[in-house]
Structure formats: C-alpha cells, structure tokens
Amino acid sequence: MNIFKSIMILAAAFLVVFIEAAVSLPHRWLGAQIDVLPVLMVYAALNTDIVTVSLLAVLGGVWFDSLSANPLGISILPLFAVGFPMWWLRDLLLRELSFAQLVLGAGASAAVPVLAVLLLLTGGYEPLLGWGSLWQWIVMTAGGALATPIIFSLFDWFNHALGYQPVKESSFRPDREILRDKKSK
Amino acid sequence: MFRKKHYVAFGLVTLAAVLVLNLPAPAASRLKTGISAMFLPLFGLAGNIQQLPGKVIDDLTPRGQLVNEIDTLRQQNQELLVRQQQADALLEENNQLRDQLGWQRQQKWKLKLANVVLRDPANWWKTVQIDAGTRDGVHEGCPVLTSAGLVGKVSSAGLVRSQVVLLGDPNCRVSALVEDPQRDVGILSASGPLDNSLAELTYLSGTANLKSGQLVVSSGMGGVFPGGIPIGQVMDAWPVDFGLYTQARVKLSANLGALNQVWVVLQ
Numbered sequence: 001m002n003i004f005k006s007i008m009i010l011a012a013a014f015l016v017v018f019i020e021a022a023v024s025l026p027h028r029w030l031g032a033q034i035d036v037l038p039v040l041m042v043y044a045a046l047n048t049d050i051v052t053v054s055l056l057a058v059l060g061g062v063w064f065d066s067l068s069a070n071p072l073g074i075s076i077l078p079l080f081a082v083g084f085p086m087w088w089l090r091d092l093l094l095r096e097l098s099f100a101q102l103v104l105g106a107g108a109s110a111a112v113p114v115l116a117v118l119l120l121l122t123g124g125y126e127p128l129l130g131w132g133s134l135w136q137w138i139v140m141t142a143g144g145a146l147a148t149p150i151i152f153s154l155f156d157w158f159n160h161a162l163g164y165q166p167v168k169e170s171s172f173r174p175d176r177e178i179l180r181d182k183k184s185k
Numbered sequence: 186m187f188r189k190k191h192y193v194a195f196g197l198v199t200l201a202a203v204l205v206l207n208l209p210a211p212a213a214s215r216l217k218t219g220i221s222a223m224f225l226p227l228f229g230l231a232g233n234i235q236q237l238p239g240k241v242i243d244d245l246t247p248r249g250q251l252v253n254e255i256d257t258l259r260q261q262n263q264e265l266l267v268r269q270q271q272a273d274a275l276l277e278e279n280n281q282l283r284d285q286l287g288w289q290r291q292q293k294w295k296l297k298l299a300n301v302v303l304r305d306p307a308n309w310w311k312t313v314q315i316d317a318g319t320r321d322g323v324h325e326g327c328p329v330l331t332s333a334g335l336v337g338k339v340s341s342a343g344l345v346r347s348q349v350v351l352l353g354d355p356n357c358r359v360s361a362l363v364e365d366p367q368r369d370v371g372i373l374s375a376s377g378p379l380d381n382s383l384a385e386l387t388y389l390s391g392t393a394n395l396k397s398g399q400l401v402v403s404s405g406m407g408g409v410f411p412g413g414i415p416i417g418q419v420m421d422a423w424p425v426d427f428g429l430y431t432q433a434r435v436k437l438s439a440n441l442g443a444l445n446q447v448w449v450v451l452q
Contacts, residue, residue, distance in 0.1 A: 018224050020306035021314075022231045028442055031379045032308050054194045058201050066220035067303055069310035069340070069348065069356070072213050073205030080198045088191075117309060123206070126355040127309035132379030136308045 004163045006052040008155065009044050013037060013060040021067045026143070032136035034143030037064060038108035039151050041079050045086035046095045046104075047155075053083040070116070071123065078115035082108045098149040105151075109144020113137060218343040221314075225345075228302055228316070294411070295451040297321050301444045302346070308378065311337075311354035311441070317449055318345045326409055328450045334415035334438030335359065335403060336447055347449075351441050352416070353384045361386055361416055361435075362404035369393040370404050373416060373435065381442040384417070389431040395422035401435050411450065 016036045027033045037060045044056050061076035086093065086104070094100035114137070120127045208216065280290045299317035317323045319342050327339040329349050337351040350357045352373060359373040363386070371389035386401065399419045405412020415438050422433035 014223075015227075017306065018227045018231075021303040022227075024304045027304065027308075033304075033306055035306070050191055050194045054198045057198055061202075062205070062220055063223070064306060066217050067224065067314070068305050068307040069312045069350065069354075070307055071206060072208070072217045072220075073202050076198065076202040076205070080202075084195065113308070116307075120309070126375075128311060128353075128355055128375055128378045129309060130377040130379075132377045133309070136378060140308070 002048065005048055005159055008158060009040060009048065009052060009056060010059060013040050013056055014063060016040065017060065017063040017067060030139045031132065032139040034147065035109065035112065035140055036144070036147055037079060038082055038112040039105050039144050039148045041083040042086060042104050042108045042148060043151055043155055045083045046090050046093060050087055053087050054080065057083055071125065074119050075116055077119065078112045081115055082111050101148045101152050102145045105148025106141050106145035110137065110141040113140055214341055231302065297323060297449045297451055298446060299449055300446055311351040312340065313349050313351065313444060315347050315349055315447060316345065318343045318347050320344050322451045323347050323449050327452065328410045329447050330414055330450065331439045331444070331447055333440065334417065335410065336439050336441065336444065338409060339449065349447070352437060353381065353441070359410055359416065360404040360406040361401050363395060363419060364400040364402060365395065367393060370406070382437050382440070384435050384437055386433040386435050389433060391424065391428050391430050393431040395419050395431065395433050397421060
C-alpha cells in the first residue's frame with residue numbers, strides 16, 4: 001500500500017469538496033456544478049488498494065454531504081458502487097490511454113449523481129428535478145470526463161515529484177569483478 | 186474469488202453508510218455540523234480570495250470618485266434617518282391603535298447581516314451557507330432577505346454557520362399574496378433546477394385574474410415569514426386542473442444566483 005498516494009487522494013478529495021462549494025462559476029455559466037469526486041474514485045480504484053477506495057467513498061461522501069443539503073451519508077454508497085467494480089476489474093481496464101481515462105471518468109461522473117438521486121427518492125426526499133436536470137447531468141458527465149485525464153496526469157506528476165522512488169539496482173556486482181594486474185598477464 | 190480483505194471493506198463501507206443514514210435527526214445534524222467544521226480553516230482563505238478583487242478595485246479607484254461616493258452615501262444616510270423617524274412614529278401610532286383594539290403589538294425586526302460563504306455542491310438542492318450561527322442569535326426557521334426581497338429561510342444553524350434554503354427549493358414553501366384587488370393567496374414552491382430567478386406560485390384561486398407585473402409579497406400566514414416582504418412579480422399565469430385553481434410563474438426580486446450578503450431576521 002502506497003500511503004503517500006492514499007493521503008494525496010484523500011487530501012485532494014477534501015479540497016475538491018470545498019472548492020465545489022466555494023466556487024460557483026460553473027453553476028453560473030453552465031447551470032450545473034461539476035463533481036470531481038467520481039473522477040478521484042476512478043483514479044483511486046485503478047491505482048491504489050481497496051482500503052483507499054473505501055476510505056475515499058466514506059470520507060469523500062461524508063465531506064460532500066456535510067456541505068450540502070443531502071442527508072449525511074447518502075453519497076457514500078454511490079461512490080463505492082462506482083469504485084468497487086472498477087477496483088475489482090482494474091487489471092482488465094485500460095488506464096494509460098487518455099481516451100480510456102476519459103470514458104471511465106464519463107461513466108463514473110454519470111453514474112454517481114444518478115445513484116445519489118435514486119437513493120434520495122428511495123429515502124422519501126424531494127430533490128429538485130426537472131427537464132433542466134438532464135442538462136445538469138450532461139454537464140456533470142462531460143465535465144467529469146474532461147477532468148479525468150487531467151487528474152491522472154496531475155497525480156502521476158505529483159507522485160513522481162514528491163513520492164518515494166525506489167533506487168534502481170545497479171548492474172555492478174563485486175563478486176563478478178574482473179581483476180587485472182601485471183601478474184595475471 | 187473474493188479474498189477476506191475485500192469482504193471486510195465491502196461490509197464496513199455498507200455498514201458505515203447504513204449507520205450514518207439511520208442516525209436520529211438531531212444526532213445527524215450535530216455530526217454534520219461537526220464534520221463541516223473541518224472546513225473552517227479554508228473559510229478564511231476563501232473569504233480573503235473573494236475579497237481580493239474588491240480590494241484591488243478599491244486601490245485603483247480615484248480619490249475624487251470615492252469622495253463623491255461618500256457624499257452621496259451621507260445624503261442617503263440622512264434621508265434614511267428621517268424616514269426611520271417617520272416609520273418609528275407610524276409604528277408607535279399603529280401599536281397604540283392595536284392596543285385599543287386589543288391586538289398584539291407589532292415588533293421591530295432584529296436583523297443580522299451575514300456573508301454567503303458556500304453554495305450547495307449538489308445540483309439538486311438550492312441552499313447556501315452563511316457565516317452567522319446560533320452564537321449570533323440565528324436559529325432554524327429565521328427568514329433571510331436582501332434589500333431586494335425575500336431569499337429563503339434558515340434550515341439548520343450551527344454555532345458559527347448556518348444553512349439557508351433558498352426560494353425555489355422543494356424544502357422552502359412560502360405563503361405568498363398577490364397585490365391585486367382580490368389579494369389572492371397561494372403557495373410559492375419549487376421551480377426548475379436551472380433558473381434561479383423563477384419560482385412557481387400555486388394553489389391560487391380559480392377565479393384569480395393575474396396580470397404580468399403584479400407584485401407578490403409574503404402573506405404572513407404560516408408563522409415563518411412576516412407579511413409584506415417583497416418576493417417578486419407575476420410573469421404569467423394559467424388555469425390548472427380544469428380551472429380548479431390557478432398557477433403562476435414569479436420572477437424573484439432577489440438575485441439568488443449572485444448572493445454575497447444577506448440579512449437574517451432574528452425576530
């Protein structure tokens with residue numbers, strides 16, 4: 001388990017939730033706020049272990065709900081429902097290609113709000129829904145899709161720049177050293 | 186096949202979600218306030234960043250323009266003081282008449298100015314967070330307004346921050362009165378998720394004859410919002426359910442998409 005990577009992802013989730021609540025420009029310009037938590041979940045599922053995926057679902061969900069009118073805990077299950085299958089199938093999913101990242105990000109960003117709204121409706125809550133919600137869903141999906149390759153590159157760069165890099169083993173072996181001197185000649 | 190670790194993770198996350206979702210309302214509210222308090226250090230940072238453009242503009246504004254602005258504000262202040270004296274005299278007269286009739290005296294509003302610090306990150310709610318809480322006398326249900334008109338009400342109050350549910354959210358219904366000769370009363374309810382400037386006025390009388398531009402104010406019924414607060418103007422109206430009642434679209438007076446400061450009525 002790469003603890004640095006896990007901490008980095010959780011810290012990013014904390015910041016992302018705050019920025020989504022503090023910056024209202026996407027909402028003013030596009031009519032919808034773009035959610036980056038599903039994108040972080042895609043990165044976590046493909047690059048870390050199940051503990052980080054679970055922690056991101058629980059903490060990210062709870063942080064998001066604490067700044068929203070959502071009932072506390074409603075966002076945990078949608079995030080985990082996206083992260084767990086991706087983590088399970090991580091060996092089969094492409095992760096290096098930008099287009100593959102884009103598709104995975106779009107899928108996650110589309111699924112999480114739909115699952116959250118379904119849970120809200122199941123729980124008897126009345127979220128604000130209408131034809132405009134379709135536009136908001138498209139914006140969230142497209143925004144999440146575009147953000148995914150950026151997040152992947154950013155995290156890879158951070159990990160490379162700040163994370164522990166194992167020292168490459170040298171090909172030099174003292175027991176195989178060829179000693180030459182005048183006597184041997 | 187699953188290994189044990191994955192079973193445990195799956196079970197723990199599901200259990201955590203179910204436990205948190207099934208907490209009693211007061212405990213969930215306290216927990217929510219506690220968790221959102223983790224963001225407190227970032228609030229100061231966000232506030233400073235938001236004030237930065239304003240400070241830069243202040244620094245670049247010529248001195249002459251600022252002096253002119255101060256003069257204008259002084260004049261306005263004098264005018265408002267005179268109007269307040271008039272209003273105080275009228276209130277006193279009103280209260281004396283109410284006493285004679287045996288009606289309850291009208292109280293002056295206690296107002297608290299608050300900054301809007303956060304917006305709901307979920308697209309399916311219309312709420313904002315303000316930097317005033319129970320420490321400032323704010324409590325659940327307090328009406329919130331701007332100089333333009335009604336904004337919403339406090340849905341939950343923490344020690345230093347509160348959540349305000351805005352007009353147009355399904356959880357903010359207001360009894361509203363149209364200032365027409367009939368004085369029709371309806372319920373202002375949720376609008377569409379995209380447009381912050383519109384709300385729907387429903388359950389108006391089937392005989393209501395609404396015209397575009399008529400003023401809509403709070404009716405004072407329901408016990409949450411005082412009467413007479415401007416809400417908006419009627420845009421259009423149409424009969425619903427074979428003329429059983431009338432529904433109207435209302436253009437809200439307050440700009441809910443760009444709220445910076447609001448007044449909380451502490452009552």
